[in-house]
Amino acid sequence: MAVAAVAKTERNESGIARVLEQLGERFGDRLQTGQSLREQHGHTTTYIPNQAPDGVFFPESVEEVQEAVRVCAEHRVPVIPFGVGSSLEGHVNAPAGGICLDMSRMNRVLAVNQEDLDCTVEPGITREELNHYLRDTGLFFPIDPGANASLGGMAATRASGTNAVRYGTMRENVLSVTAVMPDGRAVTTARRARKSSAGYDLTRLLVGSEGTLGVISALTLRLYGIPQAISGGVCPFPSVEAACQAVITTIQMGIPVARMELVNALGMQAINRYSKLDYPESPCLFLEFHGTDAGVAEQAELFGEIAGEFSGGPFNWAREAEERQKLWKARHDFYWAGFTLRPGTKALATDVCVPISRLAECIVETEADIAETGLIAPIVGHVGDGNFHVTVLMDMEDKEEITRAEGFVSRLNRRALAMEGTCTGEHGIGQGKMRYLEEEHGAEGVDVMRAIKKALDPLNIMNPGKIIGIEGE
Amino acid sequence: MAVAAVAKTERNESGIARVLEQLGERFGDRLQTGQSLREQHGHTTTYIPNQAPDGVFFPESVEEVQEAVRVCAEHRVPVIPFGVGSSLEGHVNAPAGGICLDMSRMNRVLAVNQEDLDCTVEPGITREELNHYLRDTGLFFPIDPGANASLGGMAATRASGTNAVRYGTMRENVLSVTAVMPDGRAVTTARRARKSSAGYDLTRLLVGSEGTLGVISALTLRLYGIPQAISGGVCPFPSVEAACQAVITTIQMGIPVARMELVNALGMQAINRYSKLDYPESPCLFLEFHGTDAGVAEQAELFGEIAGEFSGGPFNWAREAEERQKLWKARHDFYWAGFTLRPGTKALATDVCVPISRLAECIVETEADIAETGLIAPIVGHVGDGNFHVTVLMDMEDKEEITRAEGFVSRLNRRALAMEGTCTGEHGIGQGKMRYLEEEHGAEGVDVMRAIKKALDPLNIMNPGKIIGIEGE
Numbered sequence: 001m002a003v004a005a006v007a008k009t010e011r012n013e014s015g016i017a018r019v020l021e022q023l024g025e026r027f028g029d030r031l032q033t034g035q036s037l038r039e040q041h042g043h044t045t046t047y048i049p050n051q052a053p054d055g056v057f058f059p060e061s062v063e064e065v066q067e068a069v070r071v072c073a074e075h076r077v078p079v080i081p082f083g084v085g086s087s088l089e090g091h092v093n094a095p096a097g098g099i100c101l102d103m104s105r106m107n108r109v110l111a112v113n114q115e116d117l118d119c120t121v122e123p124g125i126t127r128e129e130l131n132h133y134l135r136d137t138g139l140f141f142p143i144d145p146g147a148n149a150s151l152g153g154m155a156a157t158r159a160s161g162t163n164a165v166r167y168g169t170m171r172e173n174v175l176s177v178t179a180v181m182p183d184g185r186a187v188t189t190a191r192r193a194r195k196s197s198a199g200y201d202l203t204r205l206l207v208g209s210e211g212t213l214g215v216i217s218a219l220t221l222r223l224y225g226i227p228q229a230i231s232g233g234v235c236p237f238p239s240v241e242a243a244c245q246a247v248i249t250t251i252q253m254g255i256p257v258a259r260m261e262l263v264n265a266l267g268m269q270a271i272n273r274y275s276k277l278d279y280p281e282s283p284c285l286f287l288e289f290h291g292t293d294a295g296v297a298e299q300a301e302l303f304g305e306i307a308g309e310f311s312g313g314p315f316n317w318a319r320e321a322e323e324r325q326k327l328w329k330a331r332h333d334f335y336w337a338g339f340t341l342r343p344g345t346k347a348l349a350t351d352v353c354v355p356i357s358r359l360a361e362c363i364v365e366t367e368a369d370i371a372e373t374g375l376i377a378p379i380v381g382h383v384g385d386g387n388f389h390v391t392v393l394m395d396m397e398d399k400e401e402i403t404r405a406e407g408f409v410s411r412l413n414r415r416a417l418a419m420e421g422t423c424t425g426e427h428g429i430g431q432g433k434m435r436y437l438e439e440e441h442g443a444e445g446v447d448v449m450r451a452i453k454k455a456l457d458p459l460n461i462m463n464p465g466k467i468i469g470i471e472g473e
Numbered sequence: 474m475a476v477a478a479v480a481k482t483e484r485n486e487s488g489i490a491r492v493l494e495q496l497g498e499r500f501g502d503r504l505q506t507g508q509s510l511r512e513q514h515g516h517t518t519t520y521i522p523n524q525a526p527d528g529v530f531f532p533e534s535v536e537e538v539q540e541a542v543r544v545c546a547e548h549r550v551p552v553i554p555f556g557v558g559s560s561l562e563g564h565v566n567a568p569a570g571g572i573c574l575d576m577s578r579m580n581r582v583l584a585v586n587q588e589d590l591d592c593t594v595e596p597g598i599t600r601e602e603l604n605h606y607l608r609d610t611g612l613f614f615p616i617d618p619g620a621n622a623s624l625g626g627m628a629a630t631r632a633s634g635t636n637a638v639r640y641g642t643m644r645e646n647v648l649s650v651t652a653v654m655p656d657g658r659a660v661t662t663a664r665r666a667r668k669s670s671a672g673y674d675l676t677r678l679l680v681g682s683e684g685t686l687g688v689i690s691a692l693t694l695r696l697y698g699i700p701q702a703i704s705g706g707v708c709p710f711p712s713v714e715a716a717c718q719a720v721i722t723t724i725q726m727g728i729p730v731a732r733m734e735l736v737n738a739l740g741m742q743a744i745n746r747y748s749k750l751d752y753p754e755s756p757c758l759f760l761e762f763h764g765t766d767a768g769v770a771e772q773a774e775l776f777g778e779i780a781g782e783f784s785g786g787p788f789n790w791a792r793e794a795e796e797r798q799k800l801w802k803a804r805h806d807f808y809w810a811g812f813t814l815r816p817g818t819k820a821l822a823t824d825v826c827v828p829i830s831r832l833a834e835c836i837v838e839t840e841a842d843i844a845e846t847g848l849i850a851p852i853v854g855h856v857g858d859g860n861f862h863v864t865v866l867m868d869m870e871d872k873e874e875i876t877r878a879e880g881f882v883s884r885l886n887r888r889a890l891a892m893e894g895t896c897t898g899e900h901g902i903g904q905g906k907m908r909y910l911e912e913e914h915g916a917e918g919v920d921v922m923r924a925i926k927k928a929l930d931p932l933n934i935m936n937p938g939k940i941i942g943i944e945g946e
Contacts, residue, residue: 198902
């Protein structure tokens with residue numbers, strides 16, 4: 001395949017200057033170039049160094065996204081889409097400079113089709129804003145990464161969260177996207193029908209493409225009725241292994257649990273400290289059941305039997321909605337809670353996901369590895385999916401510790417791969433995990449991805465330097 | 474983009490002769506060239522004319538598929554994968570000749586991971602064979618197109634069936650595929666983890682690609698526990714509209730019905746006649762509920778209330794497993810039952826899918842159109858998904874009738890598109906629906922598909938002349 005047209009990720013200074021000039025003339029102060037704002041739009045949430053874009057443009061419509069992409073394409077300048085900047089793998093960094101498209105002004109709900117249980121939104125709306133908007137309809141959107149992320153960013157990284165075990169991930173819950181492609185044309189990938197066999201699945205190709213194939217500029221999402229009954233709470237276990245065995249049994253029995261999250265003992269300490277709670281500081285499962293009154297009672301009873309088998313309990317029920325909100329807020333704030341264990345550090349997030357039969361083994365080996373390596377690193381996990389996060393808290397002044405931590409992460413990722421798992425269940429590849437992509441997919445798989453990237457973005461202007469390396473990067 | 478390398482779908486006689494010679498030398502009588510066998514491997518299940526391949530090869534391993542694809546690539550000869558030949562849109566026709574890969578000898582179960590609720594199979598195994606194999610594990614695979622199709626073919630066409638409303642389609646239930654790509658390399662698209670954000674979603678790209686990007690040579694599938702309790706039966710309604718309103722209400726209330734199928738009055742006549750049953754010959758819903766004893770009872774009660782609101786009933790319960798099997802066998806045999814209404818005809822299958830809020834309107838308008846057009850065309854539908862099939866029974870000697878039927882189908886597809894639906898919910902595009910692809914996806918969407926096709930299959934050897942036209946076709 002010809003690669004001559006593929007731009008390298010070296011900075012194209014003259015192109016960048018002309019793009020800044022043209023966008024500035026056209027959009028005035030909706031193009032911002034101040035250093036502090038640019039740095040806020042580079043990578044900020046983990047230890048990966050910040051690489052700021054040269055300008056930040058705030059589009060207000062699909063047409064404006066198209067216009068900006070066309071100007072960037074003309075001058076071969078990178079385009080980096082930006083939601084709220086909560087991604088964890090350097091997705092919004094600008095290694096070769098370029099223009100950040102901050103989608104925050106495109107945050108409207110364009111349509112809610114209550115009868116069809118779907119809605120169409122602009123990409124800048126956050127998950128909390130969407131659910132707030134929906135509150136009077138009796139419907140909700142279940143996907144909930146820890147951060148109050150934007151829906152566009154969640155689609156771009158194929159995000160999931162605590163509800164995925166029952167409701168699926170962004171993969172299952174995005175019905176369609178409108179994406180501005182690298183040549184500036186807008187493609188709407190599907191109609192609102194629940195299923196379709198009409199050609200290649202462009203929706204699923206764009207979901208998880210991390211801005212490297214196009215700019216997601218609108219999305220149609222599946223919604224769900226708010227369950228008649230919800231119950232849940234926290235159940236302690238004597239060991240991580242016992243908790244994992246309870247999870248495996250619950251999944252295998254087909255109990256349609258809505259949420260099933262593991263927090264290890266160190267993680268419980270962090271949560272109690274940050275969220276001012278007093279849960280047991282042993283490994284705990286956070287659970288939630290959705291259904292009818294009778295259904296929820298039945299699920300809770302079945303789970304109680306399973307927990308008992310593995311010496312879990314007593315179950316702390318969160319009976320009131322307010323109490324449940326507090327519980328899940330504490331869980332969602334876990335990333336921030338971690339820092340109470342070691343203030344002043346930076347976090348290296350990990351995201352392996354393994355077949356559920358290997359989960360207990362993977363977590364137990366990982367806890368031993370953390371202890372041997374001498375790291376402070378609490379664990380939480382969307383264990384119903386086999387996905388867990390180790391948050392390694394690092395002193396950024398201590399180079400030796402960073403090297404040790406990186407060695408640990410490398411072993412963790414390879415452990416998951418050896419167990420037929422993935423290095424990333426929901427965060428994406430970004431810059432941080434590029435080195436694992438070929439180990440996971442083989443050279444053949446990465447070559448197929450690269451061929452698609454080159455075919456759709458021959459100038460390599462769409463979020464270059466993420467997911468896969470193109471010659472010259 | 475350069476298109477010089479893209480082969481036309483004219484017959485490449487010298488290449489075909491050399492491929493037949495090489496494969497014959499290498500594989501002996503596993504390459505067959507007899508006319509009758511070749512014609513059985515061209516399109517046989519609808520009125521689209523048969524276009525037989527030049528040879529039929531029966532591979533027995535991924536490596537043999539690779540070998541055959543490499544020989545075909547060397548001589549630029551088409552490769553047409555074949556499961557059981559039950560697809561409905563000419564997918565297995567060979568418009569430019571070439572080699573059919575009949576996957577029927579690759580029908581082994583390679584692994585069942587009971588704890589992880591998944592299995593890995595070769596593509597030639599059929600859905601009934603797989604469920605027969607699984608019968609002692611307590612697990613099952615739910616996707617059930619009418620035919621006893623092969624899993625490879627089901628993945629290639631993104632098939633679904635009666636259980637999709639609860640369990641999803643092949644899109645949601647294929648965890649990974651191993652595909653032999655046009656250059657002969659084998660790609661395994663994902664690990665066994667339940668979710669992953671590691672790069673482009675090649676699994677979903679290959680599912681539904683109809684053999685035009687690669688030959689699916691192994692698949693990992695999600696399995697489900699056989700529900701503790703199953704109940705179901707048939708519920709008549711005074712009109713199609715009343716039945717559809719009951720469906721819409723059921724979906725909106727979030728009742729987790731497993732199967733919800735509509736058969737119109739003419740369809741019920743066909744089913745009664747073909748399967749020797751005596752259901753009411755008015756519009757009926759076929760239903761099934763899965764869950765715990767209490768859950769199933771609750772679902773059935775809730776549905777009963779909804780049906781009553783729309784003057785449905787009385788419900789004919791199929792209480793015994795054997796009775797239920799008979800009921801669903803009758804439903805699956807619908808394609809064949811249609812011919813009892815007009816023996817000696819051929820069927821033109823349709824497959825629109827619309828947002829559920831438009832379903833009643835779409836079916837009512839379609840029934841009126843059938844009556845005005847003077848066609849014999851029963852209707853069945855996976856109405857929980859908004860998907861329904863009109864089976865137009867045509868006298869192939871009557872050119873005027875064929876023209877009338879084609880006009881009807883064209884209006885039906887456009888009606889669905891105008892209602893934000895799709896021309897194909899589960900059958901695929903093949904040859905039969907190529908003309909609707911651009912109406913559905915726009916020139917922009919089809920151009921993106923074509924760019925992917927050209928990037929991955931620059932010689933256009935993979936099932937050419939299906940889904941999208943490449944220059945020269």
